[in-house]
Amino acid sequence: MxxxxxxxxxxxxxxxxxxxxxxxxxxxxxxxxxxxxxxxxxxxxxxxxxxxxxxxxxxxxxxxxxxxxxxxxxxxxxxxxxxxxxEDLSINKGVLKLEVSLLATMEGPLSKDAIKDKKKKWAKEVTERLYLEELVTRDISVSEQEIRAYYDKYGDQYNFSPTVQLSHIIVSDEGVADKIMEELDEGTSFSALAQKYSLDEETKSSGGYLGFYTESSSFIPSEYYEQTQQLDDHTYSQPIQTTEGIAIVYLHHYLPEVDLSYEQLHAHIRREIALERMADHPDASKLWNDLEVEWIYQ
Known part of the structure; x- marks a missing residue:
């Protein structure tokens, strides 16, 4: 039945x-x-x-x-x-958060609703992938010593630093900056204003979009990161004086820190080591025999 x-x-x-x-x-x-x-x-x-x-x-x-x-x-x-x-499998919430955060950094600017929908979709896909990896590696033995050695060597790669997704507008005149602020306050698109006013030729055509950065990044002025710590997603800063000129920064999305302990990563690392020992990529069809599967193409 x-x-x-x-x-x-x-x-x-x-x-x-x-x-x-x-x-x-x-x-x-x-x-x-x-x-x-x-x-x-x-x-x-x-x-x-x-x-x-x-x-x-x-x-x-x-x-x-x-x-x-x-x-x-x-x-x-x-x-x-x-x-x-x-088998009552579960995925550590911190590991899931890390995977979703990494996927988010591969996306361009998204609306609030689009970000929410994407994260829900990613969480579902990541959970399914990790369950599959757990199932196909369940019979592969990995010692505690191997897991600890792997963590000691690669553990840092599982830490995700706070990350900001930014756009900016650069101008040389305070009057222009004030005019831009007025237009922003009236609801004009930040991207449209960047294309119209920004002096940064590299980002102007893309609406001032810069990408994702952490606090330690040397590719943006340090003031950018500091200013965005006071902003909510999809809001813009007051004019900032930088070495490049007067900047207005837009925060698209803030991704918080993910710092995972050995205990949180234990099962995940066991899977990683086990997967390295497999000759083939994880394939769900090889699990079909564990259940009674019938389909019209048999």
């Missing part, structure tokens, strides 16, 4: 995934991203000089092109989740 229920859920999710993919394909091809389109299976989804593309042919194409891989990914997710639950 459990097997049939799981298969039913997976097939239902697959159908939803295919329809969603179809919506994306249809709307991206027309340049109109509207996911509220109401399809009727009896009507064609397109016409080319009167020649009809039928709904069932479209779905068949999507299934043949993407269906098997999509279903395999969904089964992998279910297998990992069920085995992790069965």
């Amino acid at each position: 459990r097997r049939k229920l799981v298969l039913g859920i997976i097939l239902g999710l697959l159908l939803t995934n295919i329809v969603t993919l179809g919506l994306w394909w249809w709307n991206s091809s027309t340049g109109d991203v509207d996911y509220s389109v109401d399809f009727e299976s009896r009507k064609p989804v397109a016409k080319v000089n009167g020649e009809k593309i039928k709904y069932k042919d479209w779905l068949s194409y999507l299934e043949n092109q993407y269906g098997k891989k999509a279903l395999q990914d969904m089964i992998d997710t279910q297998v990992i989740k069920q085995l992790a639950d069965q």
Whole structure:
């Protein structure tokens, strides 16, 4: 009964995934991203000089092109989740926070809502990956001595320093700086003002975007980091006098410190060492035999 229920859920999710993919394909091809389109299976989804593309042919194409891989990914997710639950696996919250913070530093500027959505997505993906690594390495023996030696050698790489994501505008005149502040206070985009006024030719075209920096970075004036400690995300500083001119700094996102102890990293390091001993990359499909998996491609 459990097997049939799981298969039913997976097939239902697959159908939803295919329809969603179809919506994306249809709307991206027309340049109109509207996911509220109401399809009727009896009507064609397109016409080319009167020649009809039928709904069932479209779905068949999507299934043949993407269906098997999509279903395999969904089964992998279910297998990992069920085995992790069965074995009562858990991921240290500090390790998860570190992984998500590192992923955040690879992103450009995002809105508050986009950051929230991205972090939720990353946390889910990282958790699934770490569960998979734990499951595929569970039979690989790693001694306490090996774990301690690895920590002593590489432990520093698991510490994440407080990091700020910044943009700036550089001008040479206080009057211009005051004018920019007035426009910012009135709601004008920081990026637009950087493109209009900034003297920094390297960042001007990208709206003054600088990237991610820590306190020890030598690539930005020290005043930038100091000023942003007083700011909330998506706010800007008062004009700052620097050696390059008068600067106004925008804080996109602040990522706090992550400092993990040996105990917090113990299980993670054991996985890292075990993974190095594996000949292949972790593959969830190798765990399918641990559960009763049936799918339409058998």
